[in-house]
Amino acid sequence: MKRRTFILSAAGAALALTGIPGAAQAVGPRAGIVPVVDGRGPYTSVSDLAALQTAIDTAKEGTTIIVANGTYAVPDGSPIRLAGVGGRWNKHLTITAESVGGVTFAGAQSFVFDGAHHVTLSGFVFTQSTTFEIPASCQAITLSRNEFVLADIEGLHNVMVRADDTVIEYNHFHGKSTLGIYLGIEGGQPTDMAQNVHIHHNYFSDHTFPGDNGGEPIRLGVSPRALSSAHAIVEYNLFERCNGDPEAISVKSSDNTVRYNTIRDSLGGIVLRHGNRTRIESNHILNGENGIRIYGNDHVIVNNLITGISGSAIVIGCGTLRDHYEGEPSTSRTKNDAPDRVRIALNSLIDVGGGIIGETARPIEPDDCVIVDNLVVSDRGSLALVPKSKNFTWSGNILWGAAPDGDAPTTGFTRVDPLLALDDEGLPRIGAGSPAIDAATQDHTAWVSDDILGRHRTGAADVGAHEYSAAHARRTPLHAGDVGPLSA
Numbered sequence: 297m298k299r300r301t302f303i304l305s306a307a308g309a310a311l312a313l314t315g316i317p318g319a320a321q322a323v324g325p326r327a328g329i330v331p332v333v334d335g336r337g338p339y340t341s342v343s344d345l346a347a348l349q350t351a352i353d354t355a356k357e358g359t360t361i362i363v364a365n366g367t368y369a370v371p372d373g374s375p376i377r378l379a380g381v382g383g384r385w386n387k388h389l390t391i392t393a394e395s396v397g398g399v400t401f402a403g404a405q406s407f408v409f410d411g412a413h414h415v416t417l418s419g420f421v422f423t424q425s426t427t428f429e430i431p432a433s434c435q436a437i438t439l440s441r442n443e444f445v446l447a448d449i450e451g452l453h454n455v456m457v458r459a460d461d462t463v464i465e466y467n468h469f470h471g472k473s474t475l476g477i478y479l480g481i482e483g484g485q486p487t488d489m490a491q492n493v494h495i496h497h498n499y500f501s502d503h504t505f506p507g508d509n510g511g512e513p514i515r516l517g518v519s520p521r522a523l524s525s526a527h528a529i530v531e532y533n534l535f536e537r538c539n540g541d542p543e544a545i546s547v548k549s550s551d552n553t554v555r556y557n558t559i560r561d562s563l564g565g566i567v568l569r570h571g572n573r574t575r576i577e578s579n580h581i582l583n584g585e586n587g588i589r590i591y592g593n594d595h596v597i598v599n600n601l602i603t604g605i606s607g608s609a610i611v612i613g614c615g616t617l618r619d620h621y622e623g624e625p626s627t628s629r630t631k632n633d634a635p636d637r638v639r640i641a642l643n644s645l646i647d648v649g650g651g652i653i654g655e656t657a658r659p660i661e662p663d664d665c666v667i668v669d670n671l672v673v674s675d676r677g678s679l680a681l682v683p684k685s686k687n688f689t690w691s692g693n694i695l696w697g698a699a700p701d702g703d704a705p706t707t708g709f710t711r712v713d714p715l716l717a718l719d720d721e722g723l724p725r726i727g728a729g730s731p732a733i734d735a736a737t738q739d740h741t742a743w744v745s746d747d748i749l750g751r752h753r754t755g756a757a758d759v760g761a762h763e764y765s766a767a768h769a770r771r772t773p774l775h776a777g778d779v780g781p782l783s784a
Contacts, residue, residue, distance in 0.1 A: 359390070363391065365394040367402055375405035378408065380411040382413035388436075393418065395419065404425050413436055416440055417437075420443070424447065428446075430459045436463075437463075438465065439463070441465075443470075444467060449474065457479070462490060465496050470501045472503045479498075489549045494528070495514065500538055516530065518548050523572070525549070534560070539564070546567050547567065554576050566579065568592055576600060578747075580773045583605065586605065587607060588600065590612055598740075603723060603724060609651055610653070611654075612662050634660040634661060640665065640667045645672045646724045651677065656683055661684035667689065668691045677699055680693065680708075716730075750770030
């Protein structure tokens with residue numbers, strides 16, 4: 297294999313092999329361990345499981361272990377152990393495939409972690425029949441450019457993360473037709489959450505579970521952990537044909553950021569099921585069934601485009617109880633809490649089954665929410681219908697289409713044609729001369745500085761997710777080539 301070919305095939309996999317003398321020789325041998333060392337650290341090539349385990353157990357700080365391409369059958373009861381090993385923040389222990397996707401680990405398990413830290417696994421295909429676990433005893437584990445296509449077993453979760461500072465990047469999760477989630481984030485104790493998990497540029501696709509619950513691509517917490525602040529960032533991920541659950545991103549913890557993701561042709565939407573203070577920003581939800589559903593307090597929902605879905609774009613829930621609280625009974629923690637002090641601003645909801653819609657199934661109404669400067673255009677459902685609400689602020693919204701207005705106060709919206717145009721991807725945005733231009737009624741600078749495409753909002757913001765501008769888009773809706781193991 298030529299050295300240049302290797303670098304390209306492992307692009308972004310934390311190898312940084314450019315300019316390393318002897319790197320080509322590191323991947324050539326097909327037996328035993330061949331160390332290659334330059335001024336920056338040791339590089340080791342292995343071609344069997346015993347050699348891989350030895351290389352891990354004897355690795356120095358900053359070592360890169362390169363696994364020769366092939367399929368490795370991991371024996372039952374003898375997984376590859378990462379116990380107490382690792383590097384440091386700028387010198388990870390990196391274990392990588394010779395080429396991205398070139399190494400498959402088969403068997404019940406692959407890698408098993410215990411007290412590992414600052415470890416990167418990159419370029420592998422995992423087909424195991426048990427959950428890939430990163431326990432709370434670990435820290436700063438990175439899964440990069442891997443493919444998770446685990447055995448399609450009822451109830452099997454693919455990856456479960458309980459360790460702080462975990463990074464899940466450029467992976468592909470796919471191929472499930474049974475109950476179970478692709479990626480779950482929890483914590484070490486029953487009410488804890490792993491801290492500062494970063495989930496980005498992953499591709500979640502093709503979950504066909506026919507049930508109505510339990511097949512989320514991402515589940516960020518569970519109900520007992522609702523009040524735990526996770527500080528997770530979920531960004532630049534693509535979801536396609538994710539039909540295992542109405543929730544593509546299910547948030548059941550507090551203080552998270554969900555931004556710049558694209559959900560296409562999927563049953564699932566983004567749901568703030570439990571927890572407080574999460575920000576949902578600049579996501580595209582396209583041609584599916586569900587949009588954004590909200591419970592809990594002090595969330596910010598801004599700059600999202602939801603178009604072509606059969607269900608309602610934004611659903612403001614009602615609660616079975618007012619708020620969750622520390623020490624409440626576990627039977628109470630699973631109940632929905634009413635949304636309070638939620639800000640819904642500068643979103644575009646186009647051709648949807650309902651615009652901004654309030655839930656009525658539970659008794660406690662949402663309170664003190666702000667719904668301002670949103671663009672809602674549809675011929676279906678109602679545009680703004682929230683039968684149960686208290687102390688709501690409506691201002692500056694633009695409504696248009698054959699659908700009825702709903703029950704929003706007339707002082708809170710203008711019914712006017714926003715003069716939509718289709719962009720190069722066939723998605724709607726405001727066009728020249730639109731009455732939405734510079735029409736925002738509130739100053740949003742404390743909440744957001746740009747639009748859904750990353751272009752600066754100047755002066756009075758334009759109503760909806762897009763600023764009318766000739767500036768180059770810094771973010772666009774994601775496609776399969778933008779994410780996953782082989783993306784740039």
